[in-house]
Amino acid sequence: MKLVILDRDGTINHDSDEHIKSPAEWTPIKGSIEAIARLTQAGWRVVVATNQSGIGRGLFDMATLNAIHDTMHRAVHQAGGRIDAIFFCPHAGDANCECRKPKPGMLLEIAKRMNVDLDGVPMVGDSLRDLQAAAAAGARPVLVLTGKGRQTRDAGGLPAGTVVVPDLAAFAAQHAP
Secondary structure: OEEEEEOOEOOOEOOOOOOOOOHHHOOEOOOHHHHHHHHHHOOEEEEEEEEOHHHHOOOOOHHHHHHHHHHHHHHHHHOOOOOOEEEEEOOOHHHOOOOOOOOOHHHHHHHHHHOOOOOOOEEEEOOHHHHHHHHHHOOEEEEEOOOOHHHHHHHOOOOOOOEEEOOHHHHHHHHOO
16 A cells, blocks of 8 residues: 655644634645645555644633544545545643654554555654654655745754655655656
8 A cells, every 4th residue: 555644734724823713714735735646546545744833821722623624534535535534632732741743642543443554654744753753753854845844954963864755646646746
């Protein structure tokens, strides 16, 4: 099985320092929805792994998160793609849970549920914590320069073997010709 794990905010959709708190605030990055469709059509299973501390902070509830994800699912479906699963950490940053990236718990749960070894599985994200979680879980870290990606690249300290691509569309073009 060809599996790719995608971060959400800053990779698929525009990020906000104020959090994405409603479906109306969820805006896809140009080319990202088509990139997911391209990957799907090339036989990739697409899974999203996203920290959603806004739930733990009380900024929005599960119904709102589900509505945001429904908006994303519909957009991807309309483009001819599919997101096979969405995994998320609802905890605030100070919760010290195992599922919040940069810890690998969410990715290890994806491996368990999808019955795959993460060795070589690309984890695409825009932040250092995405890349650290990928490395810790044995996946292949891929940095997109959308969202916080440029700042992440410029700050340095990327895990060994990190691949850098301009955006999700460029990743899809390389992996789903």
